[in-house]
Amino acid sequence: MFFRYAFYCCFLVAIPVAAFAETPLTEQVKNLIRTVQELQEIVQNQQKEIASLQQSTQTSLTEPKPVSTPFPSTTKQQALSLRGKWNPDMGVVVDTVLKIDTPKADEEGADRLSVRELELVFGSNVDPFSRMDVALSFSDFEDSGVEEAYLTHFGLPWDITTRIGRFKPKIGKALAKHRDSLDTVDEPLVIARYFGVEGLSKSGVDFVKLLDLPLESTHEVSFGILEGGNGEDGSVFGESRRRPTAVAHLKNFFDFSDVSTGELGISYMTGASNSDSDFNVKIGGMDLTLLHHFNANQNMKFQSEFFYVDRGDAFTSWGTYAVLDFRLNSLWAAGIRLDKVELVGNPADNPENSDRGYTAYLTFYQSEFARWRAQISRFELSDGSEDNQLMLQGVFAIGEHKHKLQ
Numbered sequence: 001m002f003f004r005y006a007f008y009c010c011f012l013v014a015i016p017v018a019a020f021a022e023t024p025l026t027e028q029v030k031n032l033i034r035t036v037q038e039l040q041e042i043v044q045n046q047q048k049e050i051a052s053l054q055q056s057t058q059t060s061l062t063e064p065k066p067v068s069t070p071f072p073s074t075t076k077q078q079a080l081s082l083r084g085k086w087n088p089d090m091g092v093v094v095d096t097v098l099k100i101d102t103p104k105a106d107e108e109g110a111d112r113l114s115v116r117e118l119e120l121v122f123g124s125n126v127d128p129f130s131r132m133d134v135a136l137s138f139s140d141f142e143d144s145g146v147e148e149a150y151l152t153h154f155g156l157p158w159d160i161t162t163r164i165g166r167f168k169p170k171i172g173k174a175l176a177k178h179r180d181s182l183d184t185v186d187e188p189l190v191i192a193r194y195f196g197v198e199g200l201s202k203s204g205v206d207f208v209k210l211l212d213l214p215l216e217s218t219h220e221v222s223f224g225i226l227e228g229g230n231g232e233d234g235s236v237f238g239e240s241r242r243r244p245t246a247v248a249h250l251k252n253f254f255d256f257s258d259v260s261t262g263e264l265g266i267s268y269m270t271g272a273s274n275s276d277s278d279f280n281v282k283i284g285g286m287d288l289t290l291l292h293h294f295n296a297n298q299n300m301k302f303q304s305e306f307f308y309v310d311r312g313d314a315f316t317s318w319g320t321y322a323v324l325d326f327r328l329n330s331l332w333a334a335g336i337r338l339d340k341v342e343l344v345g346n347p348a349d350n351p352e353n354s355d356r357g358y359t360a361y362l363t364f365y366q367s368e369f370a371r372w373r374a375q376i377s378r379f380e381l382s383d384g385s386e387d388n389q390l391m392l393q394g395v396f397a398i399g400e401h402k403h404k405l406q
Contacts, residue, residue: 087124088122088123088124089121089122089123089124089399089400090120090121090122090399090400091119091120091121091397091398091399091400092118092119092120092121092397092398092399093117093118093119093121093178093180093395093396093397094115094117094118094119094394094395094396094397095115095116095117095118095119095179095180095393095394095395096113096114096115096116096393096394096395096396097113097114097116097185097391097392097393098112098113098114098391098392098393099111099112099114099389099390099391100389100390100391101387101388101389101390102386102387102388102389103385103387114139114140114141115138115139115140116139116141116179117137117138117139117142117179117180118137118138118139119135119136119137119138119147119178119180120135120136120138121133121134121135121136121399121400122134123400126151129153129154129155130151130152130153130154130155131151131152131154132149132150132151132152133148133149133150133152134146134148134149135147135148135149135178142232146166147166147178147201148165148166148167148168148201149165149166150163150164150165150166150167151163151164151165156207158209159209159210160207160208160209161207161208161209162205162206162207162208163205163206163208163224164204164205165203166201166202166203166204167201167202167204167206168199168200168201169200169202169204169206169224169226169247169249170206170208170222170224170247170249170251171200171247171249171267171269171285172249172265172267172285172287172305172307173265173287173289173303173305174187174188174191174199174305174321175191175195175199175200176199177199179198180395180397183301183303183323183325183335183337183361184323184335184337184359184361184373184375185361185373185375185391185393186375186377186391187199188305188321188323188337188339188357189319189321189339189340189341189355189356189357189379190305190307190319190320190321190339190340190341191321192233193233193234193235193319193341193343193344193355194234194235194236194283194307194309194319194341194344195230195231195234195236196230196231196232196233196234197231197232197233198231198232199231200226200230200231200234201231202226202227202229202245203226203227204224204225204226204227204244204245205224205225206222206223206224206225206226206247207222207223207224208220208221208222209221209222216254216255217252217253217254217255218252218253219250219251219252219253220250220251220253221248221249221250221251222247222248222249222251223246223247223248224246224247224248225244225245225246225247226244226245226246226247227241227242227244227245228240228241228242228243228244228245228271228272229241229245235343235344235345236271236281236283236309236311236344237271237272237273237281238271238272238273238274238275238277239274239275240272240274240275242275243271243272243275243277243278244271245269245270245271245272246269246270246271246279247267247268247269248267248268248269249265249266249267249268250265250266250267251263251264251265252264252265259292259293259294260290260291260292260293261290261291262288262289262290262291263287263288263289263290264286264287264288265285265286265287265288266285266286267283267284267285267286267287267307268282268283268284268285269281269282269283269285270282270283273311273312277312280311280312281309281310281311281312282309282310282312283307283308283309283310284307284308285305285306285307285308286305286306287303287304287305287306288302288303288304288305289301289302289303290302290303297327297329297330298327298328298329299326299327300324300325300326300327301323301324301325301327302322302323302324302325303322303323303325304320304321304322304323305320305321306318306319306320307319307320309344311344315345317341317342317343317344317345317353318341318342319339319340319341319342320339320340320341321337321338321339321340321357322337322338323335323336323337324336324337330365331364331365331366332362332363332364332365333362333363333365334360334361334362334363335360335361335363336358336359336360336361337357337358337359337360337361338357338358338359339355339356339357339358339359339379340354340355340356340357341354341355342354343355343382353382354382355379355380355381355382356379356380357377357378357379357380358377358378358379359375359376359377359378360375360376360377361373361374361375361376362374362375369396369397369398370394370395370396370397371393371394371395371396372392372393372394373391373392373393373394373395374390374391374392374393375389375390375391375392375393376388376389376390376391377389377391
């Protein structure tokens with residue numbers, strides 16, 4: 001009997017003990033343990049993601065890919081503050097050239113070391129929707145003047161950007177650049193003979209729109225109305241500035257791969273050949289640029305442009321150039337340029353009526369703000385003469401400048 005009562009007592013004691021084991025406090029402890037385990041898993045996953053991002057960032061720094069969108073983003077410009085309203089960005093760019101050529105005529109800059117151009121550059125955001133840029137040009141053998149002074153506005157409907165003032169038109173490649181941004185010391189012959197030795201800088205207004213097309217590429221269209229006339233020593237338009245010039249350009253940028261890109265542009269210009277005509281000069285153009293990166297410091301670029309000129313008479317002319325540039329490393333680059341341009345005028349006076357050029361150059365990039373270049377050129381002119389040139393160039397920049405020497 002004693003053992004039977006003892007068994008019943010043990011059984012009755014075990015029941016509340018088992019019940020107490022499943023109290024809410026025990027459940028809370030289990031839930032807390034489960035939560036800690038889940039947090040540990042989340043932290044481990046985040047650490048893996050951080051390690052992956054660090055590895056991809058290091059890879060991109062050592063082997064940077066070409067920028068897939070070569071055009072500025074207007075949305076970023078709209079978000080700019082007024083920080084530069086009272087303190088604009090300022091810079092100075094000095095372009096010095098030693099030129100030695102075979103003709104001994106006392107031409108500008110011939111057989112002498114000269115400051116070919118000194119640019120004073122100012123730029124600032126006027127407000128969150130617009131920016132002003134000014135470039136004043138000085139030289140020891142050319143007249144000083146305003147090279148560019150324009151307002152860029154980003155707030156038009158349909159994401160259209162407009163410029164108003166004096167600027168270089170968005171036509172082709174070389175025509176839209178300053179001389180310190182070219183791959184060679186001088187402009188291609190077709191630019192110098194048709195539009196002027198420094199290209200075109202004209203007052204007017206233009207509009208730029210990025211096209212949203214369902215293609216694996218970037219497209220930009222621009223249209224503008226400029227004052228008439230040529231640049232210095234240009235020949236395609238007349239001298240009257242009252243007759244306007246209309247310009248249009250379509251730019252197409254393609255990513256062929258992570259290391260190869262291409263750009264194809266189509267241009268059109270129309271203006272007047274004299275003060276009595278109106279839009280009788282028609283110019284069609286095409287430009288092609290191919291860029292391939294071997295690594296972060298080595299690349300190869302091919303650039304070419306073609307212009308066809310119809311001045312409304314029985315004679316037309318055309319000109320072209322091609323540049324092949326090799327970036328050997330972070331400091332050195334070398335390249336060649338070939339030129340051919342038919343001169344504007346009556347070819348009956350000279351059946352050849354064209355200038356040809358052969359150029360080779362070597363560039364040393366001392367830094368982003370200093371560059372040295374040596375160039376030799378041979379020009380076969382339409383009058384049968386030849387011009388052999390040796391040019392040594394040093395370009396230096398201080399302060400802020402929108403087209404650095406990189």
